[in-house]
Structure formats: structure tokens, C-alpha cells
Amino acid sequence: MKKLGMLLGVLVVCSRAFGQTKCPNNVVRVYQNGQEVNTKGSALIPKINLAITSDPACGAATTYPFKHAEITLIRGKYPVLPIYSVTKAEVDLTPFKKWYKPGDRLFIEAWGGEAAQRAQVNWILDK
Numbered sequence: 001m002k003k004l005g006m007l008l009g010v011l012v013v014c015s016r017a018f019g020q021t022k023c024p025n026n027v028v029r030v031y032q033n034g035q036e037v038n039t040k041g042s043a044l045i046p047k048i049n050l051a052i053t054s055d056p057a058c059g060a061a062t063t064y065p066f067k068h069a070e071i072t073l074i075r076g077k078y079p080v081l082p083i084y085s086v087t088k089a090e091v092d093l094t095p096f097k098k099w100y101k102p103g104d105r106l107f108i109e110a111w112g113g114e115a116a117q118r119a120q121v122n123w124i125l126d127k
Contacts, residue, residue, distance in 0.1 A: 026052055026119035028110045039123040046094045052112045052119045064112030074105045102127050
């Protein structure tokens with residue numbers, strides 16, 4: 001009987017609605033010459049610009065000031081190279097050119113002016 005009472009108590013607690021916004025996390029946008037890059041299957045571009053923006057589902061798009069980013073080239077489950085840290089939105093990816101293969105991922109995690117403005121993108125690299 002104790003177990004039934006405990007189960008009912010857990011169900012009551014779990015059925016309560018908790019305050020949660022429907023606004024997704026911030027996103028990192030990758031640009032080349034002012035045009036957004038398709039991060040779902042494009043080749044590695046040697047020079048890019050990064051921007052941290054709010055998701056369009058949150059209403060008006062907000063761009064946050066760029067602070068720094070960490071970029072990792074990943075093949076399968078493992079990093080190919082150590083983490084590449086940058087402190088400017090303009091990034092030179094030329095060192096990655098000789099290491100990447102189609103199917104690799106470029107994981108970019110960036111931070112804005114405040115710790116709350118953290119965002120990431122998983123760029124799938126093609127030929």
C-alpha cells in the first residue's frame with residue numbers, strides 16, 4: 001500500500017505544469033561575405049564570420065555581441081585536432097583545410113557578452 005501511495009504522489013508531482021518557455025536556445029550563424037552558409041552539408045570555407053542570434057521562433061531576432069568561440073573538427077565520435085579557440089568573430093579556418101574529410105563535423109560553440117548568451121552549431125562538412 002505504501003508503494004501505491006508513493007506512486008500516486010510521484011504522478012501528481014509529475015503532472016504539474018512547470019514554467020518553461022517555448023523559445024529555443026540561441027544559435028550560431030556562419031557567414032561568408034555577408035551570406036549565411038548552409039551548415040548541413042557544405043564544404044569547409046577558409047574565412048568565415050560568426051554571429052550569435054536568438055532563434056527566430058522567439059519573436060524579433062536579436063544579435064548578441066561576440067566574445068569568444070571554441071571550434072573542434074570531429075570525425076565520427078572523436079576530435080581530429082585540439083580545440084581551436086578564437087576571440088574575434090572573423091575566423092580563419094585555413095589550418096583545418098588539410099585535415100578535414102567529407103562527413104566530418106565542425107562543432108562551434110560560441111559565447112556572447114554574457115554567459116547566458118551561449119550557442120552552438122554542428123556544421124556537417126561536404127566535399
